[in-house]
Amino acid sequence: MDKKLKFEDKIKILEKTIKELENDDINLDSSIEKYTEAMKLIKECDDELKNIEEKVSKIVTVDGTLENFELEK
Amino acid sequence: MNNNKYLTVSAITQYLKSKFDSDEHLRTVFLKGEISNYKSHSSGHLYFSIKDETSKINAIMFSSSARNLTFNPSDGAKVLVVGRISIYEATGNYQIYVDEMIEDGVGNLYLAFEKLKEQLSKEGLFDDKYKKPIPKIPKRVGVITAPTGAAIKDILSTIKRRFPVCEVILFPSLVQGDGAKDDLVKNIKLADNYDLDLLIVGRGGGSIEDLWPFNEEIVARAIFNSKIPIISAVGHEVDYTIADFVSDLRAPTPTGAAEMAVPNIVDLIQYLDNLKIRFNEYMYRKINYNKLLLDTFKNSFILKNPMIMYDNKKQNLDLINERLNNLINNKLDKSRNNLERIIEKLELLNPLSVLKRGYSIIYKDDQVITKTSLIKQNDLLKIKLFKGDIDVVVKEVNNG
Incomplete structure (x- = not known):
């Protein structure tokens, strides 16, 4: 699968695939193929959600560069 | 009448x-x-x-x-x-x-609001066809609001709680008083350069005068022209500003905007899990179905009793065998009859039966003599009778 696919696109592909599988009569070989592909995508999504560390908020400064932003306590 | x-x-x-x-x-x-x-x-x-x-x-x-x-x-x-x-x-x-x-x-402001709203509405700035779709799962969200105060705090904490993998970029902006409208416009334009999936523009609650920059025409047009989908979040639930009408989605409050902007990661993980379950269940069903199908084949009468296929053939074979035997036997019988008839005929031709009647045969050196030219005086001959034979010497040959 394309590494540049957005998360949302992956979800869309997954939704399309499960619909295809559930609605169309697909032979065993290609359904196993689709299933394997889907499991790979799900794992990628899962990893994206679970393994990426929390993002730090940034603030745009006067000169347009980004700095870390902390709320004043 | x-x-x-x-x-x-x-x-x-x-x-x-x-x-x-x-x-x-x-x-x-x-x-x-x-x-x-x-x-x-x-x-x-x-x-x-x-x-x-x-x-x-x-x-x-x-x-x-x-x-x-x-x-x-x-x-x-x-x-x-x-x-x-x-x-x-x-x-x-x-x-x-x-x-x-x-x-x-606040009548004058209100009239100005209604006038601008009508004008922009006529121009089509509020039309649904211009509303950009809000991405469901943004990875990079811009926020245009004051860097201090409740609004940014609510937005950041909400996004962090719901979807911590999302990056938030704050464009600090004046949100009330003179200069606020220009600052908002500048930041909305600036945000286009930061590869954002989504932009939240807003501020916390306040008086109608406080919220006024969000009713300014240039702000409305900047929102309309933005390439990034914008969620407006101005004041409290009851406050409606021009910015709310022109933005792609209106949130009742800054917290609401953050909730609309990002999914809840827990829901998303749950959703993924559900998808996974659906895929697994599908595959389980598919394999099970095929297994059942296979079992049905395996248990089919023919496959379970393969000899049945041969039974018919065996019977046929027996039948053919029997017919062949019959044919051969008939043929044999016929031949035997023929042979018997031939033997009878042969019997009639047998020379011995002639001898029986008193005839005899003369041999010279195992050759049957039928004429006198074959012998001469003093030859040794054998005369065969019906019973026994006689050796004789030729005394004289008389040519006939």
């Missing part, structure tokens, strides 16, 4: 009502005056009059509109209302059906 020229009361009332309703000046009326005879019905509808020094008009505000009131109306209150004027047929009274009502005093 001819009654035909006399109208019924309903007919004339309906006629007048249709006159009112077709007059476009009466469809949207901006009216200012003072409330009197104020009554709030238990249904939630409000009944009152609006009057000035010399005139009075009955007014009704249905609960659906009254729900959006930002103040408690009372007799004597000076108000600005927007509504349509029509006739209530049951009483024949004309009255104003109030859609919006605010306290006068």
Whole structure:
């Protein structure tokens, strides 16, 4: 699968695939193929959600560069 | 007497009502005056009059509109209302059906708001066809608001709680007072350069004057022209600004904007899990079905009793065998009969049976002698009789 696919696109592909599988009569070989592909995508999504560390908020400064932003306590 | 020229009361009332309703000046009326005879019905509808020094008009505000009131109306209150004027047929009274009502005093701002709203609406800036879809799972969200205060705090904490993998980029902006509108415009344009999935533009609650920059035309146009989908989040739930109408999605509060902007990661993980379960269940069903199919084949009568396939053939074979045997036997019988007949015939031809009748055969050196030229005097001959034989010497040959 394309590494540049957005998360949302992956979800869309997954939704399309499960619909295809559930609605169309697909032979065993290609359904196993689709299933394997889907499991790979799900794992990628899962990893994206679970393994990426929390993002730090940034603030745009006067000169347009980004700095870390902390709320004043 | 001819009654035909006399109208019924309903007919004339309906006629007048249709006159009112077709007059476009009466469809949207901006009216200012003072409330009197104020009554709030238990249904939630409000009944009152609006009057000035010399005139009075009955007014009704249905609960659906009254729900959006930002103040408690009372007799004597000076108000600005927007509504349509029509006739209530049951009483024949004309009255104003109030859609919006605010306290006068901020009246000028309100009129400016309504004017701009109508103008931009006519231009199509609020049309649904221009609304950009809000991404469901943004990875990079821009926020244009003040760097201090409740709004940014609410937005950041909400996004962090719901979807911590999302990056937030704050464009610190003035959100009230002079310069706020220009600052907002500058930041909305600037945000286009930061590869954002989504932009939240807003501020916390405040007076109508505080929120005013979000009612400015240049801000509205900047929002309209932004390439990034924008969620507006200005003030509290009841506050509607021009920015809210023109943005791609309106959030009731900054917290609400953050909730609309990002999914809840827990829901998302759950959703993924559900997808996974669906895939697994599908695969399980598919394999199970195929297994069942295979079992059905395996258990089919023929495969379970393969010899059945041969039984028929075996029987056929037996049949053929039997027929062959019969044929051969017949043939044999026939041949045997023939042979017997031939033997009988041969019997008749047997020379021994001739000898029986007194004839004899003369051999010379195992050659049968049938004429005298074959022998000469003194040859040794053998004469074969029916029983026994005689060796003789030729005494004399007489040629016949």
